[in-house]
Amino acid sequence: MSAASGRGTSVAARELARIEREIVVCRACPRLVEWREHVAREKVARFADQTYWGRPVPGFGDPAARVAIVGLAPAAHGGNRTGRIFTGDRSGDFLFASLSRTGFANQSTSIERGDGLELRGAYVAAVNRCVPPGNRPTPEERDRCLPFLVHELRALRPESRLFALLWEDAPKSISAVIASRDSTMLKNLAVSMSSVPASSYFIANGFSAFSEAEIKIRGLIRRVL
Numbered sequence: 001m002s003a004a005s006g007r008g009t010s011v012a013a014r015e016l017a018r019i020e021r022e023i024v025v026c027r028a029c030p031r032l033v034e035w036r037e038h039v040a041r042e043k044v045a046r047f048a049d050q051t052y053w054g055r056p057v058p059g060f061g062d063p064a065a066r067v068a069i070v071g072l073a074p075a076a077h078g079g080n081r082t083g084r085i086f087t088g089d090r091s092g093d094f095l096f097a098s099l100s101r102t103g104f105a106n107q108s109t110s111i112e113r114g115d116g117l118e119l120r121g122a123y124v125a126a127v128n129r130c131v132p133p134g135n136r137p138t139p140e141e142r143d144r145c146l147p148f149l150v151h152e153l154r155a156l157r158p159e160s161r162l163f164a165l166l167w168e169d170a171p172k173s174i175s176a177v178i179a180s181r182d183s184t185m186l187k188n189l190a191v192s193m194s195s196v197p198a199s200s201y202f203i204a205n206g207f208s209a210f211s212e213a214e215i216k217i218r219g220l221i222r223r224v225l
Helices: 003-025 030-043 088-102 139-155 170-179 183-195 207-212 216-225
Strands: 067-071 121-125 162-166 201-204
Touching: 003 139, 121 139
Parallel strands: 067 121, 067 162, 162 201
Antiparallel strands: none
C-alpha cells in the first residue's frame, strides 16, 4: 500500500467511525424504534439469555473496500440482536461463507460482534438500519435512512466499484431511489450509483443466489476494478 493510499484509508476509517456514532443513536422513525426495542425486550426462546443490541445497525468492513454489499435491513434476531449487519442469522451463513471462499473474509462464520471476523476489500451495509415489522420498511422510512448509506459509500475509497444488492425487491427499490428527486440526499445517492458502470451491478435474489453466483462476482471484480 502506498503512503497516499494509506492516508486515504485512514481518512475513510475515521469518517466511517463518525457515521457509525450517528447511526447507533438515531431515533428518527418512531415505528421502527418501537419495534426494534420491542423485539429486544421480548426476544425469542433460543436467545432468551442474551442481551439484544436493539439499536440501529451500522455498516461493517474494510475502509479500503472494493466491493460494497447492501442488504435491505437487519434481521429481528440477527443484526438487531448482535449489533452487526448480516450477523447471527441464516443470511450471514450464506454471505460470509461466500465471502470467505472468495477471499473477502478471514473466516466463514459471523456469530457476534468481537468474534474475530475481518473483511478484506469488502464493506457490508443496509438501506434501513433498524429492523422493520414484517421486514418491510415504508418508503418514508427507507428515504429517511438513506443518507447514512450515501455517507458510507462516499467515505469508501474511490476504487469501490462493485455493488451487490441482496434482497428480492432490490431492482424495484433502487430504481425508486434513483428516480426520486424529493431530497438532496436521494439525488446524491442517484449520482453515486449512476457513476458506477452498469456491468458492476450484481443483484442477487436472496442470499442463496449470492452463494451460487460467486464465479460471476469474481468475473465482475476482475473486469471492473
